[in-house]
Amino acid sequence: xxxxxxxxxxxxxxxxxxxxxxxxxxxxxxxxxxxxxxxxxxxxxxxxxxxxxxxxxxxxxxxxxxxxxxxxxxxxxxxxxxxxxxxxxxxxxxxxxxxxxxxxxxxxxxxxx
Numbered sequence: 001x002x003x004x005x006x007x008x009x010x011x012x013x014x015x016x017x018x019x020x021x022x023x024x025x026x027x028x029x030x031x032x033x034x035x036x037x038x039x040x041x042x043x044x045x046x047x048x049x050x051x052x053x054x055x056x057x058x059x060x061x062x063x064x065x066x067x068x069x070x071x072x073x074x075x076x077x078x079x080x081x082x083x084x085x086x087x088x089x090x091x092x093x094x095x096x097x098x099x100x101x102x103x104x105x106x107x108x109x110x111x112x113x
Contacts, residue, residue: 019046028056045107049074054098064110065089072103 015037024032030050038044049072059065067074069085076097081087089095097105 022046024048028053031055039111041111043109043111045109047105047107049097049099049103049105051102052100053102055096058094058096060094061089061091061109063091063112065093065107066109067105067107070104070106072099073101074099074103074105 017037019034019036022034022036024034027033027047030053032048034046036044036046066086066088069081069083069087071083074081074085074087074097076087076095
């Protein structure tokens with residue numbers, strides 16, 4: 001059974017994409033972000049960090065943000081987060097992730113209610 005919405009069906013309650021089909025954009029040298037489909041409730045993204053990279057600026061959150069480390073290791077606030085780690089940031093928080101080994105993470109930013 002396929003996990004993709006069949007072509008020609010009108011399914012407005014579900015959106016399906018394969019993340020590798022989403023065009024990556026370079027945020028900074030060695031950091032690629034894929035913006036995943038968004039709604040008025042949340043937006044998602046997939047970020048690939050090359051080894052030895054750091055997010056280019058401090059990321060400040062007006063709303064809640066979450067990420068899940070898929071592979072590699074993310075260093076955030078002096079803590080190391082490996083594969084399978086799920087991190088939640090409250091509104092008003094800020095951080096600047098980096099990696100020594102390289103990493104892939106899936107993130108979700110909630111929108112204002």
